[in-house]
Ligand SMILES: O=C(O)C1=C[C@@H](OP(=O)(O)O)[C@@H](O)[C@H](O)C1
C-alpha cells in the first residue's frame with residue numbers, strides 16, 4: 001500500500017503554538033449519540049480523520065442524514081432511539097475498533113439485521129469481548145471462529161435484558177457497548193471494570209439526559225425512553241494527538257510549545273502524570289469546560305527526563321500513548337519499566353512487538369515482556385528504515401523518535417490519516433519556524 005516518508009533530524013528546538021485537532025473518542029460518540037437523538041445536532045471541531053469518518057459512513061448506511069458543512073463541522077439529523085434502518089449493504093468499520101464495538105452495542109437491540117466488516121487489522125482484533133456480554137443480554141450475534149472475530153452479523157432479537165457484568169479487562173469500548181445496549185434492555189444493566197477507563201460515554205449519556213448510577217468502577221443504566229440531544233457539541237482537542245508534541249518538546253532541547261484546546265478529562269491524562277513524574281516541564285493554563293469535558297491549553301518546555309515505572313492501574317488512562325512514552329523513555333536517563341500493558345497486543349497491531357522491533361532499529365534499548373516493556377534510557381539513536389505496521393500511533397511515535405534523534409524512514413507513513421491527518425504538515429511547520 002502507501003509510500004515511505006523520511007523524517008529528518010531536527011536541528012533546533014520546536015517553538016510556537018499548535019491547535020490540537022478534535023478528540024477521536026468524543027468525535028465517534030458525538031455522531032453515534034446524535035444519530036439517536038431527538039433533533040439535529042451541530043458538531044464542531046469534529047476529528048475529520050479516517051476512523052471517525054468510518055463512524056459517519058456507518059451511521060449514514062443506517063439511514064441517518066449527516067451533512068458536512070465545513071472541514072470539521074457536521075450536522076447530524078438524529079431520528080430518535082428507534083429511528084435507525086436496516087442497512088442495504090455490509091457495514092464497513094474500516095480500521096476503527098471504537099466504531100465497530102460501540103456500534104455493536106447500539107445495533108444488538110435493533111429489530112433488523114446488520115453485518116459488519118473492516119480492514120485486515122480489524123479482522124485480527126478480538127470481538128468476543130463485546131459479543132459475549134451482549135449475548136448474555138439476549139443478543140443473537142454470529143461471527144468468525146465461534147463469534148470471536150469479524151465478519152460479524154447481528155441477527156434481530158427480541159428485547160434484551162439487563163445484566164450485571166464484571167469485565168475481565170479495563171476497556172472503554174466494551175463498557176460503552178454494554179451501556180449502549182443497556183439503554184434498550186429491560187431492567188438494570190450494571191458493568192464493572194477492574195480499573196476506570198475513559199468515561200466519555202458516561203459524560204455524553206448524561207448530556208443527553210440519561211441518568212447513570214456510578215459506584216467505584218461500576219456503572220448502572222436503566223432502560224431509556226427519551227434521548228434529548230443538545231443543539232451543539234464542541235469536541236475538545238485530542239490529548240492522544242497532543243501526546244506526540246508533549247514528548248517532542250520535552251526531549252528536543254530549546255523547545256517551548258503551547259498546545260491549544262486539549263481535552264484534559266482525568267481518565268485520559270495519564271500521559272501528563274507520567275511525563276511530569278519523569279521530570280517534564282508541563283503547565284496547564286486557561287482551564288475551562290466544553291460541555292462536561294474539561295479542556296486546557298498546555299505549555300511544555302524541554303527538560304531533562306529520567307526513567308520511571310508504571311503499571312496496570314494507570315494503563316487505561318494512557319493506553320494509546322505508550323508508543324510515544326517509549327520514545328520519551330529512550331531519551332530519559334535511567335530505565336523505564338512498563339507492566340500491565342497486555343492490551344497493547346490487541347490494538348491496530350501488536351504494539352509491544354512493533355515498539356520493540358522497530359524502535360530497536362533506531363537504538364537497541366528495549367526488551368518486551370508479555371505485558372510490558374523495559375526501556376534503557378540515554379540511547380544513542382541512529383537513522384534507520386522502520387515499519388509502521390500500518391498503525392498510526394507507531395508511525396507518529398517513530399517520526400518523533402527520528403526528529404529528536406538522527407532521522408527515520410517510515411513505511412506506509414500515510415496511516416497517520418487514521419487519527420491525525422495534519423501530523424506531518426504540523427511537524428514540517430515546526431521545523432521551519
Ligand atoms: O473508547 C474509546 O474511544 C477507545 C478506547 C480504547 O480502547 P479499549 O477500550 O480497547 O481499551 C482506546 O485504545 C481507543 O483508541 C479508543
Ligand SMILES: C=C(OP(=O)(O)O)C(=O)O
Nearest residue numbers: 095096097098099320347
Ligand atoms: C486503538 C485505537 O483505536 P481503535 O481501537 O478505535 O481502533 C487507537 O486509536 O490507538
